[in-house]
Amino acid sequence: MDAQSSDFARAWRSERGNPSLGEMFGTVRTAGRGSFWRKLLAFLGPGYLVAVGYMDPGNWATSLAGGSKFGYALLSVALLSNLMAIVLQSLCTRLGVATGRDLAQACRDSTPRWVSVPLWLSAEVAITATDLAEVIGTAIGLNLLLNIPLAIGVCITALDTFLILALQAFGFRWIEAFVVALLGVIAACFAAQIALADPDWGAVVRGFVPSGQLITNPEMLYLALGILGATVMPHNLYLHSGLVQTRGYGTSVQDKREAITLSTIDSTIALCLALIINASILILAAATFHKAGRVDVAELDQxxxxxxxxxxxxxxxxxxxxxxxxxxxxxxxTATLSGQIVMEGFLNWRIAPWQRRLITRTIAILPAVIVTVWAGEKATGHLLILSQVVLSLQLPFAVVPLVLLTASRAKMGIFVAPRWLTATATVIAVAIIGLNGKLVFDYVVG
Incomplete structure (x- = not known):
């Protein structure tokens, strides 16, 4: 891309500012010497925090609806979505390691204020919508498991802010270990449920092969668009580009190349786990609801x-x-960490970690509490859908800068993304934005 053709191709501002997640920046030691596996072990972690965003409660709803309605046919869409995610997250890794900036900082340092401020506001709206969906999902889980009213469950979710602070006191690795442990519990729960459901494994394998019905069946196409469109969330792009900088890799070209490679492997492995869990939700729905003729299951409590x-x-x-x-x-x-990265990255604003995290959580909790108390528990389902529509609208403001920045040699230097990777990411970005646009249009017209 011509260095004169875009605001994104201008020189970096001379003042980089302090790194986001400053209290955790470069705190995880990496193995400068040793075997490949020892080095990889040091980089494993951030990818799993990113993968969490690909199996959030909003994704559960689309997978349940797809599996109950069309059986195993939409497994191919889940696979395609995951491949798209792997490409875009690899760009986040490249940006963070090569430039020493997360996506928020990169946007701030390469654009005039009249561009960076709207990008910041868009990111804040996206993270609020993301956090809102996660808060509702957690509250529903508490309600189903412990019969806690949703309004109270929503308030309880504020406590995880202090959980992060407690874990952080022991080091960022403890936060990663906690998230990975919960992912292990999720995987074990679905493994047990699928064993009980006893799915048709031949049909499962065939489900990963794209079907012509995806084009000819309007209902199947709509659900496929939902799965594809809801895959990449704006907050994950900011999150990953910041989390890779918790590793204490060196500053030489060789060190950075190695860090990019190992971090990309980390996120790829983690996203494959996310695919397994998302596919498990769809397989469970197909083997139970679709098999029994219940083809309209979409609500989590249902x-x-x-x-x-x-x-x-x-x-x-x-x-x-x-x-x-x-x-x-x-x-x-992870949504709370994303809020910190966005706030610090765009504004270079430093306040106490507990204050910052409480602010981001309060912004998400208030609408959930108000809607739950005012309109009743059934309204949370509509709020969950609305949050996904809001995310769809904000997605271009994160994906487009990411692709432009990583394609700019003026920004990335020798670490600029290869042309084939930029071309692939561009096609993916256009496809995802287009699909999200269609979903928003369909939602608006009813």
């Missing part, structure tokens, strides 16, 4: 109530609720 009679086991709904609670808790933690 799925929970149907599992016991269909599987003939009282433990199945409990496992479902535990997995949902773990998923919601994980997602709220």
């Amino acid at each position: 799925a929970h109530s149907f599992l016991s009679p269909l599987l003939g086991s009282a433990i199945a709904p409990t496992l479902f609720a535990i997995a949902l609670l773990c998923c919601g808790l994980n997602s709220t933690i």
Whole structure:
């Protein structure tokens, strides 16, 4: 791209500013010497926090709807979505390691204020919408598991702000370990439920092969668009470009190349785990609801109530609720970290970590509490859908800068993304934005 053709191709501002997540910046030591596996182990972690965003409660709803309505046919869409995510997250890694800036800082340092301020506001809206969905998902999990009213459950989710602070006192690795442990619980819960459901594994394998029905069946196409469009969330792009800088890699070209490679492997492995869990949700819905003729299951509490009679086991709904609670808790933690990265990156604003995290959580909790108390628990489903529509509208403001920045040699130097990678990312970005645009249009016209 011509260095004169875009605001994004201008020289970096001379003042870089302090790094986001300053209290955790470069705190995780990496193995400068040793075997490949030892080095990789030091870089494993950020990808799993990013993967959490690809299996949030909003994704659960689309997977449940797709599996109950069309069986295993939409597994191919889940696979394609995951491949798209791998490409875009690899660009986040490249940007963070090569420039020493997260996406928020990069946008601030390469654009005039009249561009960076709207980008910041867009990112804040996206993170609020993301946090709102995660808060509702956690509250639903508490309600299903412990019968806690949703309004109270929403308020309880504020406590994870202090959980992050407590874990952070022991080091960022403890936050990563906590998230990975919850991911392990989620995977174990779905493994047990799928074992009870006993799906048709031949149909599962065939489901990963794209079907012509995706084009000819309007209903299937709509759900496929929903799965694709809801895959990449704006906050994940800011989050990943910041989290890779928690690693204490060197400053030489060789050190950075190695860091980019190892961090990309980390995120790829983690996103493959996210694919397994998302596919498990769809497989569970196909093997239970679709098989029993219940083709209209989309609500989380509805799925929970149907599992016991269909599987003939009282433990199945409990496992479902535990997995949902773990998923919601994980997602709220990562959304809070994203809020910190965006606030610090765009504004270079430094306040006490507990104040910053309480602010971002309060912004998400207030609408959920108001809607739950004012309109009743059933309204949370509509609020969840609305949050996904808001995310769709904000997505271009994160994806487009990411692709432009990583394609600019003026910004990236020798670490500029290869042309084939930029071209692939551009096609993916256009496709995702277009699909999200269609979903928003369909939502508006009813």
